[in-house]
Amino acid sequence: MARMTAPSTGQEHGAQQPHRAGFACFVGRPNAGKSTLTNALVGTKVAITSNRPQTTRHSVRGIVHRPEAQLVLVDTPGYHRPRTLLGERLNDEVRATWAEVDVIGFCIPANEKIGPGDRYIGNELASLKRTPKVAVVTKTDLVDREALTGQLIAVDQLGKELGIEWAEIVPVSAQKGEQVELLADLLIPMLPEGPELYPGGELTDEPEQVMIAELIREAALEGVRDELPHSIAVVVEEMEAREDRPADKPLTDIRANLFIERSSQKGIIIGPKGARLKEIGMKSRKHIEALLGTPVYLDIHVKVAKDWQRDPKQLRRLGF
Numbered sequence: 001m002a003r004m005t006a007p008s009t010g011q012e013h014g015a016q017q018p019h020r021a022g023f024a025c026f027v028g029r030p031n032a033g034k035s036t037l038t039n040a041l042v043g044t045k046v047a048i049t050s051n052r053p054q055t056t057r058h059s060v061r062g063i064v065h066r067p068e069a070q071l072v073l074v075d076t077p078g079y080h081r082p083r084t085l086l087g088e089r090l091n092d093e094v095r096a097t098w099a100e101v102d103v104i105g106f107c108i109p110a111n112e113k114i115g116p117g118d119r120y121i122g123n124e125l126a127s128l129k130r131t132p133k134v135a136v137v138t139k140t141d142l143v144d145r146e147a148l149t150g151q152l153i154a155v156d157q158l159g160k161e162l163g164i165e166w167a168e169i170v171p172v173s174a175q176k177g178e179q180v181e182l183l184a185d186l187l188i189p190m191l192p193e194g195p196e197l198y199p200g201g202e203l204t205d206e207p208e209q210v211m212i213a214e215l216i217r218e219a220a221l222e223g224v225r226d227e228l229p230h231s232i233a234v235v236v237e238e239m240e241a242r243e244d245r246p247a248d249k250p251l252t253d254i255r256a257n258l259f260i261e262r263s264s265q266k267g268i269i270i271g272p273k274g275a276r277l278k279e280i281g282m283k284s285r286k287h288i289e290a291l292l293g294t295p296v297y298l299d300i301h302v303k304v305a306k307d308w309q310r311d312p313k314q315l316r317r318l319g320f
């Protein structure tokens with residue numbers, strides 16, 4: 001990421017409140033609710049959510065705009081024990097992000113016991129002494145009060161065990177929008193003083209094509225079996241406005257490649273008589289049209305990139 005620290009040219013807003021701007025990221029094991037929380041804070045769909053682990057591959061940022069502050073959220077992939085080259089690259093990316101942000105939110109689901117996955121991440125976090133860390137207990141709508149209290153105590157103990165001093169411990173439900181604003185209120189004072197980092201109203205600086213590729217990948221992930229999710233990568237090859245269209249009836253042509261690792265996976269993606277691929281196209285097209293604000297002609301090609309997760313050249317081509 002280019003610039004992660006706000007210059008300290010504090011802008012005065014209102015009475016004595018200096019304007020603050022900076023970066024935060026949410027960490028946590030797969031499925032902890034990081035993307036959903038990012039979306040809830042920003043109020044628009046920018047990161048990709050799914051009920052399958054490890055679906056966030058790109059550092060999608062959402063921006064929370066307040067009169068007194070700008071909070072830029074960096075959404076990283078899950079940090080986990082690497083098994084492939086892709087896994088190692090993802091961990092490097094996550095660590096690099098952690099070292100550059102102003103505050104880290106450690107997401108721990110309210111409805112799951114703290115386990116080795118959390119300790120693995122927590123240990124790594126503990127070594128980042130200077131960055132404030134907020135424990136965010138997510139999905140509180142899934143548990144009763146008693147269970148939530150138990151989890152808050154367990155999180156407090158986890159901090160003591162790992163040598164992390166939580167700046168705050170905040171229970172939230174991103175899905176119900178409970179305590180989401182409060183979380184923003186608590187994160188903002190941890191940002192450095194400084195002017196806006198991004199012009200007002202901008203929600204994400206993720207290149208459009210990456211977001212479009214993610215929307216297609218998200219549609220492709222729906223309903224596929226367990227082994228496939230990590231084998232899918234999508235790259236937008238071409239995107240341009242169709243020529244000879246009247247100004248009030250624009251059309252955007254998009255050509256995307258959907259990569260899988262083995263030709264045996266082709267059938268699963270394409271489906272009987274192309275039904276699944278058609279479904280993927282229809283679903284993602286709706287989201288892409290909403291994103292771009294124009295009708296879209298979407299052309300998806302399914303290609304085999306053999307064992308792309310283990311091949312450095314392929315990884316680079318696919319944008320990792």
Ligand SMILES: Nc1nc2c(ncn2[C@@H]2O[C@H](COP(=O)(O)OP(=O)(O)OP(=O)(O)O)[C@@H](O)[C@H]2O)c(=O)[nH]1
Nearest residue numbers: 031032033034035036051053054055056139174175
């Ligand atoms: N009930 C409930 N479910 C939630 C909440 N937040 C997230 N979820 C669900 O939990 C699952 C995982 O959420 P994500 O936001 O994709 O989790 P993530 O941590 O970004 O996951 P990875 O990208 O795999 O690391 C999804 O099915 C969400 O719908 C919440 O506040 N309440």
